[in-house]
Amino acid sequence: xxxxxxxxxxxxxxxxxxxxxxxxxxxxxxxxxxxxxxxxxxxxxxxxxxxxxxxxxxxxxxxxxxxxxxxxxxxxxxxxxxxxxxxxxxxxxxxxxxxxxxxxxxxxxxxxxxxxxxxxxxxxxxxxxxxxxxxxxxxxxxxxxxxxxxxxxxxxxxxxxxxxxxxxxxxxxxxxxxxxxxxxxxxxxxxxxxxxxxxxxxxxxxxxxxxxxxxxxxxxx
Numbered sequence: 001x002x003x004x005x006x007x008x009x010x011x012x013x014x015x016x017x018x019x020x021x022x023x024x025x026x027x028x029x030x031x032x033x034x035x036x037x038x039x040x041x042x043x044x045x046x047x048x049x050x051x052x053x054x055x056x057x058x059x060x061x062x063x064x065x066x067x068x069x070x071x072x073x074x075x076x077x078x079x080x081x082x083x084x085x086x087x088x089x090x091x092x093x094x095x096x097x098x099x100x101x102x103x104x105x106x107x108x109x110x111x112x113x114x115x116x117x118x119x120x121x122x123x124x125x126x127x128x129x130x131x132x133x134x135x136x137x138x139x140x141x142x143x144x145x146x147x148x149x150x151x152x153x154x155x156x157x158x159x160x161x162x163x164x165x166x167x168x169x170x171x172x173x174x175x176x177x178x179x180x181x182x183x184x185x186x187x188x189x190x191x192x193x194x195x196x197x198x199x200x201x202x203x204x205x206x207x208x209x210x211x212x213x214x215x216x217x218x219x220x221x
Contacts, residue, residue: 087111102131106140114141124151129172129197146170146197152214160209160217161200167209167217168198 070078073092078084088094088111098109102117109117113135118127127143135141147153147170158167203209203219210220 085111100133102128102143104130106132106134108133116141116143118143119148120145121148122151124154126154140173142173144172146172147215150215152216158201158217159198159215160211164203164208164210166200166202167219169201170197171199172197 070082070084071086072079072089073086075086075092075095077086077089077095079086079089081089085096086094087096087108094107094109094111096111098111100110100112100115100117101107102119106116113133116127116131116133119131120127122145124145126145126148128145128148129143130148132140132142144155145153146155146157147159153159153170155170155172158169160166161168207219207221209217211217
């Protein structure tokens with residue numbers, strides 16, 4: 001074998017050995033020898049990072065409003081719209097537990113439309129019909145005593161009309177009735193003594209109403 005042929009053979013052996021060593025090195029790093037072939041048409045595959053999972057959103061309740069917005073009228077009762085018991089956060093004289101007052105303005109002091117300040121000046125056990133409280137339907141809830149200055153006058157008691165031709169029977173307003181829509185609109189009575197809540201009942205033929213010493217009235221011949 002001449003020297004030229006021997007050198008060519010040695011180079012082939014070294015080339016094969018070198019290629020084998022390169023393949024082993026690439027395999028150790030995760031690369032493949034085929035990725036380096038000229039006709040592969042693509043470079044080595046690149047490792048990609050895993051897609052991160054979205055972080056779940058946790059429910060966070062809204063922060064409560066500042067104290068000044070929770071008690072707008074300063075009566076120490078929180079607005080009912082914000083979970084409190086104040087039925088009117090614009091009125092510092094209206095809150096649960098406040099003393100209900102008998103007043104002609106029909107103002108609700110204690111956030112309870114069924115109370116009206118039970119004044120009973122004559123002590124007959126019936127609260128003054130002038131004590132009223134406005135209802136949610138804009139009607140009134142009132143006392144039942146048509147004349148709180150006379151203990152003999154109370155529901156179903158009767159007095160005489162001014163002309164003596166009728167007896168007036170005390171018929172209080174039904175709770176929640178609207179003012180001016182029925183015979184028991186009590187405010188009319190106090191403006192005109194013969195208006196509601198009295199019922200006008202005519203005396204029979206040949207009789208007239210006679211006032212009694214206690215202020216009641218009866219029809220007599």
